[in-house]
Amino acid sequence: MDLIENRTVDEIAIGDRAEIQRVLTQPDVALFATVSADVNPQNLDAGDEEGPELQQSIAHGMWAGTLITAVLATRLPGPGTVHLGQALTFHQPVNVGDSITVRVEVAEVDTATALVILDCLCINAEGVTVVSGRAEVQAPRTKIKRHMARMPTSQLKAPGVRFGALVEQARTLDPLLTAVVHPCDTLSLGGALAARDEGMIVPLLVGPRGKIEAAAEQAGLDLRGLEIVDAPHSHAAADVAVALVHEGRAGALMKGKLHTDELLGAVLDKSKGLRTERRLSHVFALDVPGQNRTLFITDAAINISPDLDSLRDIVQNAIDLAIAIGVEVPLVALLSAVETVTGKLPSTLLAAAICKMHDRGQIVGGKVDGPLAFDNAISPAAVAAKGIVSDVAGYADILVTPNLESGNMIAKQLIHLAGASSAGIALGARVPIMLTSRSDTVDARIVSAALAKVFYHWRRERPLGLPG
Known part of the structure; x- marks a missing residue:
C-alpha cells in the first residue's frame, strides 16, 4: 500500500x-x-x-x-x-x-x-x-x-433519470383516456391530476362525487373541466370503471383509494370484466441507483404462487412491456436460490420449463434463462466467479420471481434500502391498469401512467394473446 x-x-x-x-x-x-x-x-x-x-x-x-x-x-x-x-x-x-x-x-x-x-x-x-x-x-x-487511506466510493445519480426519459417518450403520444377508480384522497386524486398535467392521461373520475370534491378542496385541487362519474362506494366505482372500458370511454384504469382486490374483482369478473386469454400480472419498474438500466420485477402483487401456464403469461407480459418502452431484446432471468435444476426446488423446474417454452416459441421476444440466483441475474462479477455461461446472467432486465412473497420483498428492498424509484402496472387485461399502492408518491403515479400510455399505444396494433 x-x-x-x-x-x-x-x-x-x-x-x-x-x-x-x-x-x-x-x-x-x-x-x-x-x-x-x-x-x-x-x-x-x-x-x-x-x-x-x-x-x-x-x-x-x-x-x-x-x-x-x-x-x-x-x-x-x-x-x-x-x-x-x-x-x-x-x-x-x-x-x-x-x-x-x-x-x-x-x-x-x-x-x-x-x-x-x-x-x-x-x-x-x-x-x-x-x-x-x-x-x-x-x-x-x-x-x-x-x-494512505482507502478512497471511499460513492454511487450518485440524478433521481429518476431513466423514468424522466420514459415520461418524455410518453409525451410524444396522445393522452390516454383513463378511468380513475375511487380517487377519494388527496394523494390518489393529486396523482391523477399531476399525470394529466404531464400530458399522460385524460382522467375520468369515478367514485362518490362528494368525497372526490372534498378531497379536491382539502388539497386545493381544481376539478374544473373534469368529468366525475358518480358511484356510491369503491366496489361500485370499480364496476362502473370497467363498464366505461366496455363502452369505449376509457383505455386504461388507474387505482385510487381502494383495495387492489376490489378493483381486480371487477376486472376479472367472468361475465362483465376485462379478461383475455392472458393471465393478469403486475410488473414493477424500478430505477435503481448504480444500475445502467430499468429493472422489471414480476409478479410481486397479484399472482401468489403461479403454476407453469400462469408463469408463462407473467413472463410474456413483462417482455411485452419492456419491448414497448424501447428495450430491443429484453433479457429475462427466472429467479431461484441456485443456478442448477433440482427436484428439491420446484422453482428451478418451473424456470427450466419456461426456458424450453421460449425455445419452442410459446413465449416470444427477448432472451430467457434460468434458474438463476439473484446475484447471478444482475452481477457480472458473480457470473464470472461461478463460471456461468449465459446471454442473460449478469445483465437481466426482467427478474421473474417464483412467488409473490419473494417478488414483493425484492422490490421493497430495492425501494427502501437501495433508494430505487418505482412504478408499476398490471397487464393481461383488455387495458393496462395503473396498480399503484395507496401510499405511492405522485411521481410514482406519473411514471406508472407513462408506462400505461406507452404500452397502450404500442399494443394497439398487436394482439394480446400468445402466438398460435
Whole structure:
C-alpha cells in the first residue's frame, strides 16, 4: 500500500512544488452538487448545452479548487497541515472530460510561525490556466508517515433519470383516456391530476362525487373541466370503471383509494370484466441507483404462487412491456436460490420449463434463462466467479420471481434500502391498469401512467394473446 509523508516546516523551501492530475467526470459534478447544495441546472448539465458559462465556470472551477486543498493536505506540506485561507480566481470553464493539472508552489516560508504561502494553479490539457490563486497554511512541525487511506466510493445519480426519459417518450403520444377508480384522497386524486398535467392521461373520475370534491378542496385541487362519474362506494366505482372500458370511454384504469382486490374483482369478473386469454400480472419498474438500466420485477402483487401456464403469461407480459418502452431484446432471468435444476426446488423446474417454452416459441421476444440466483441475474462479477455461461446472467432486465412473497420483498428492498424509484402496472387485461399502492408518491403515479400510455399505444396494433 502507498505511503503518505509530509514535509515539516523545516523541510520546506521557497520554490518547492507538488501537483496532481484529475479528470472531471459527471459523477464528480453530481457529488460536488450534493455536498455543496448547488443545484443550479446550469452547473449540473455538464456543459453539454449552450448557455451562460460564467456560473458553470465558477462551480466546476470550485471543484478544481477542492483539488488544491487535496494537494496541500496530502503532498505539500501534507498530513498535519492546517489550512488557514485560500483566494482563487476562475479564468476559464472546466467541463466534464477536462483533464486538470493542479500545482502548488511555495512562495513564502516563516519557520518561526510555520506559516507557508503557496501559489496555486489549475491548468487544463491545452496548458490554459483555468484557476489561479494563493493559499495560506500552517505547516506541521512533526514528521508524519503513514499508509494512505482507502478512497471511499460513492454511487450518485440524478433521481429518476431513466423514468424522466420514459415520461418524455410518453409525451410524444396522445393522452390516454383513463378511468380513475375511487380517487377519494388527496394523494390518489393529486396523482391523477399531476399525470394529466404531464400530458399522460385524460382522467375520468369515478367514485362518490362528494368525497372526490372534498378531497379536491382539502388539497386545493381544481376539478374544473373534469368529468366525475358518480358511484356510491369503491366496489361500485370499480364496476362502473370497467363498464366505461366496455363502452369505449376509457383505455386504461388507474387505482385510487381502494383495495387492489376490489378493483381486480371487477376486472376479472367472468361475465362483465376485462379478461383475455392472458393471465393478469403486475410488473414493477424500478430505477435503481448504480444500475445502467430499468429493472422489471414480476409478479410481486397479484399472482401468489403461479403454476407453469400462469408463469408463462407473467413472463410474456413483462417482455411485452419492456419491448414497448424501447428495450430491443429484453433479457429475462427466472429467479431461484441456485443456478442448477433440482427436484428439491420446484422453482428451478418451473424456470427450466419456461426456458424450453421460449425455445419452442410459446413465449416470444427477448432472451430467457434460468434458474438463476439473484446475484447471478444482475452481477457480472458473480457470473464470472461461478463460471456461468449465459446471454442473460449478469445483465437481466426482467427478474421473474417464483412467488409473490419473494417478488414483493425484492422490490421493497430495492425501494427502501437501495433508494430505487418505482412504478408499476398490471397487464393481461383488455387495458393496462395503473396498480399503484395507496401510499405511492405522485411521481410514482406519473411514471406508472407513462408506462400505461406507452404500452397502450404500442399494443394497439398487436394482439394480446400468445402466438398460435
